[in-house]
Amino acid sequence: ETGVTQTPRHLVMGMTNKKSLKCEQHLGHNAMYWYKQSAKKPLELMFVYSLEERVENNSVPSRFSPECPNSSHLFLHLHTLQPEDSALYLCASSQGTGGPGQTEAFFGQGTRLTVV
């Protein structure tokens, strides 16, 4: 497999459920990201991991819990979500930690999450 792979592609969960989103990158990158894409709104950065350490939590509620066990895998654990959390969740990876000459991020296909 190549690129960035996300599973599942679609997820419907109740407000009391616990579920996890998985992301895997096969590009040898050292940084991984979770973004949220809601209808008619810009992509919003949620979390940044660089070299497996969380370097940013963009004021995301604690019902979203990320985990990065190694440089190739990233998870987003979900519990007690609200209907307004329904959105497309995109994982991305890039090489380097930013700065002039920043390299592009590669995105996965996303998980379409519906909270009922």
Place this chain on the structure above:
Amino acid sequence: GQNIDQPTEMTATEGAIVQINCTYQTSGFNGLFWYQQHAGEAPTFLSYNVLDGLEEKGRFSSFLSRSKGYSYLLLKELQMKDSASYLCAVGLSWGKLQFGAGTQVVVTP
């Protein structure tokens, strides 16, 4: 505050040229990215500008003026498959991207 503005929608005919403008005000700047996103798919990288000027890549070109906080993406010889959302994004620390809301381009026959 941080702001990235681009038009919501643009319509053009097949074979024509369309220019999508993007203005930005951000607290950091590591370059300006353009991504293409078809409905239900992942955003895919189109171009990157970190210095002022024009970058040309086939039918697509991108321009940056850092002093004006302005960029544009130029799509030439439009094809039906170019119908998509085009996302302007500013690169920040740690490789983060701050996105505009996207411009939906509709190509008509």
